[in-house]
Amino acid sequence: MWVETLTNSKGTRYKYCERYELPNGDTRKVSITLNSNSTYAHKQASIELQNKIKDVIKELHLDPNITMYKVAQLWLEHTEPTVKISTHINHSLHVKKIFTYIDTGIPLVKVTPIMIENMVHSVYYKENLSYYYAKSILTTVRAIFRHAKRRRIIQDIHEIEDINVKKKPFTHTEIAKKQNKFLDAVELKSVLAQLTKLAPRIALLIEFMSLTGLRIGELLALRYCDYDTKKATINVNGTLQYFYKNGSDIKRGTPKNIYSIRDIALDNRCVKILNTIITDNKRQSLWFKGYNEQGYIFTAKRGSPYDMQYINKLLKQVHIDGKHLTTHIFRHTHISMLAELGIPLKAIMQRVGHNDPATTLSIYTHVTQHMKDDIVEKLNSRNR
Incomplete structure (x- = not known):
């Protein structure tokens, strides 16, 4: 410890200083100022400086044995x-x-x-x-x-x-797996047919996903106020989050990122699906006394949004050779549909709420069999 004398118009004061080393090897300086330079003041300063050093180490959790x-x-x-x-x-x-x-x-x-x-x-x-x-x-x-x-x-x-x-390095299995992240038109039709027998409303939900590219959380967070019937658009501005395994505790949160907030134009089939679901919701609200209207569109019988695990559990009962069915495959399916239609990459990214082109390209480049056949057909036509 050393002492520095401070003199000004108000008199003389004494700055007691000490340099110390932290457990991580850093060195620091700590000081206090007193009005006296007596033996007692030195003892008092030493005690206060040590307490300051302990407080700093405690505040920074600088235990050398901290795990x-x-x-x-x-x-x-x-x-x-x-x-x-x-x-x-x-x-x-x-x-x-x-x-x-x-x-x-x-x-x-x-x-x-x-x-x-x-x-x-x-x-x-x-x-x-x-x-x-x-x-x-x-x-x-x-x-x-x-x-x-x-x-x-x-x-x-x-x-x-x-x-x-x-x-x-990619294995043949992994390459095949990447190429099976979406469904072609025949496979999608089969999925919807199988789901219709199990749960018709879920079949409509899945079809809507495949026609819009929505994430499952975005779809379940859709409310009546997000649906513009005149313009035939939906505004994606939230996502539904589940925090417990049984899906009992849900919350409407913000989308994945700022690019996820978007308006999506709906084709005639999408409009028909929404109108069918909304009409059915009104019917269920009249039939069930315990119906809890929360403003969501894609809901179960009691008015609460569907549980994601319930939807994926139903999808496990649907079989398509070589395909692992989760809700996300229908988002990829939509991207592949747009790619097959020749929609520009930037337009696809905007529609599905992607920021990184690589994310979209990973699906965009896995062309469907129809596109491959179309290439061969066009090449053959040149040689006729």
């Missing part, structure tokens, strides 16, 4: 108010996955880059989970370490930042 798990929890607490509930849930699931590989008791400073590399390697190459999932796990790890650096828990994280996931 990576503890830092991950601090990061989750810090980011929760700044992100959507669905994003926070995903963050929490990623953290849970990370600590199936990393010991929850290991101090952050002892977590090495090779530990993180091995974890990502196992997730991607051994568990055979998707490349994008492995990348999201790595992104979460980086976020945790960046948070630790901002809190001065650790100084250098460049080796963590340098870790990457090397994409595996």
